[in-house]
Amino acid sequence: MAIRIYNSLTKKKEDFVPLEEKVVRMYTCGVTVYDQCHIGHGRSLYIFDVIRRYLQFRGYDVHFIRNITDIDDKIINRAQELQKSWETVVQENIDAYKRDLKALRIDEADVEPRATENIESIQRDITGLIAKGYAYEVDGDVYFRVRQFKRYGQLSGQSIEKMLEAVRIEPDAKKADPLDFALWKKSKENEPGWPSPWGTGRPGWHIECSCMSLKHLQCRTLDIHAGGRDLIFPHHENEIAQAEPLTGKPFAQYWIHHGLLTINGQKMAKSLGNFITIQEALKTYRVDALKMFFLASHYASAIDFSDERMKEASKAVEKISILLKRVEPFSKTKSESKLWEDPSLALPAWREKFSEAMDDDFNTPKALACLFDFVSETHRFIDTHQRDRAYHHTITAAGKLIEQWCHEIFGLLGDDASDKPSEEQERLLQERQEARRNKDFRRSDELRDLLREKGCIVEDTKEGQSWRRG
Ligand SMILES: [Zn+2]
Incomplete structure (x- = not known):
């Protein structure tokens, strides 16, 4: 069965057919490095990592590019604010970004092109657009002539007239039309700039992405272009137009957009004081809990970050860990034939159910529901099938299947040290489990308080105790 993807361009769910058989050329809009990444960036980075992993799991050779915007008005303004050079601001934030990716255990892209390393190619594209009558130069700036591109508005589904109403008419008399946007910006004094046929300047944001995606994926049409929903207009619309x-070819076959993230129902903003960086979130929550929170909603939906939701996510992660711990001893016994699995746990059917969910526009909540049903079924099998011929082997195979889904596709349950309790916490957690088993609730409560002092919040669930940072 084919993977089906909701294509923002056609506004339909469609069978995924890449241009070259078994090869996917995928580009995602990366970060602008003027500040640290927040958890909204975390969602974007993670969810596209999951999509990339799933496509690989389904046998595709995925060429994956994620850019870094390292020159932009925001970077220049931030450098002035901090009285640092723009290069320093860029380097500090790229270092922080790489640290975040590592902490989240998100794979590097095949190429992570930076705008400033592609200036020549960007200039070549701008020159090409001027030659074809799609762009014009005015006093060191170059603009794209929006009305010249007849299909403008196809992605965002807006007419030029509607857009014109929405666009603030800038007091910029240089533009021939208020809808036109900058491809090249003349540098002011003391601003970074590169020599060009139009004088010293820097590229606009939109041209970076269309140029670097095609250049580094070495094609004329991308299979998948991905990004946040907030980028559809004008950024992605402009990329197509450029x-x-x-x-002379369609720019991208499939456009995938993720929904946005709010915090306790509010938009995240520095001015509202609810801005949570990835590093801050990971001080309170485990990486896997954050990932589980992202997976619990479909990528295209808006999600709301709250302590409540994070607690649920932590418990969900713990459910998987509890089962895997239970399964572990069975893999150490070699008593049965490896060729025979007990049909009462029907592993192929579960495999199929999981793939069906993921094939349906990467429906992670549906896939998770399948995973947790399978976790319960495996517990039930362990409890009730002791007499089965392939008892140990079936349990081991079930554990391996869960591990495969978690590791290979969701990037969960990594062996990152920050995601495990410390030795001391682990000892206290075990002691508490023992106390509860012996119904020594006073001791178990004491240990819970002690663990809290040590930064570990314990909760009791049906399957046993779970913990999270706190
Ligand atoms: Zn972009």
């Missing part, structure tokens, strides 16, 4: 006149 790319298609140059290549």
Whole structure:
């Protein structure tokens, strides 16, 4: 069965057919490095990592590019604010970004192109657009002539007239039309700049992405272009407008957009004081809990971050760990034939159910529901099938299947030290489990308080105790 993807361009769920058999060329809009990454970036980075992993799992050779915008008005403004050079601001934030990716255990892209390393190619594209009548230079700036591109608005589904109403008419008399956007910006004094046929300046944001995606994926049409929903207009609309006149081909076959993230129902903003960086979130919650929270909603939905939701996510992660711990001893016994699995746990059917969910537009909540049903079924099998011929082997195979889903596709249950309790916490957790088993609730409560002092919040669930940072 084919993977089906909701394509923002056609506004339909469609069978996924890449242009080259078994090869996927995928580009995602990366970060602008003027500040640290927040958990909204975390969602974007993670969810596209999961999609990449799933496509690989389904046998595709995925060429994956994620850019870094390292020159932008925001970077220049931040450098002025901090009285640092723009290069320092960029380097500090790239270092922080790489640290975040590592902490989240998200794979590097095949290429992570930076705008400033692709200036020549960007200039070549701009020159091409001027030559074809799609762009014009005015006093060191170059603008894209929006009305020249007849399909403008196809992605965001807006008419030019509607857009014109929405666009604030800037007092910029240089533009021939208020809808036109900058491809090249002339540098002011003391601003970074690169020599160009139009004088010293820097590229606009939109041209970076259309240029670097096609260049580094070495194609004229991408299979998948991905990004946040907030980028559809104008960023992605502009990317299409820039790319298609140059290549004469559709820019991307499938457009995937993730929904946005709010915090306790509010938009995240520095001014509201609810801005949570990835590093801050990981001081309170485990990496796997954060990932579980992202997976619990479909990538296209808006999600709301709250302590409550994070607690649920922590418990969900713990459910998987509890089962895997229970399964572990069975894998150490070699008593049965490896060729025969007990049909009462029907592993192939579970495998199929999971793939069906993921094939349906990467429906992670549906896939998780399948995973947790399978966790319960495996507990039940362990409790009730002791007499079965392939008892040990079936349990081991079930554990391996859960591990495969968690590791290979969701990037969960990594062996990152920060995701495990410390030795002391582990000892106290075990002692508490023992106390509860002996119904020594006073001791178990004492240990819970002690663990809290040591930064470990314990909760009791049906399957046993779970813990999270606190
Ligand atoms: Zn972009």
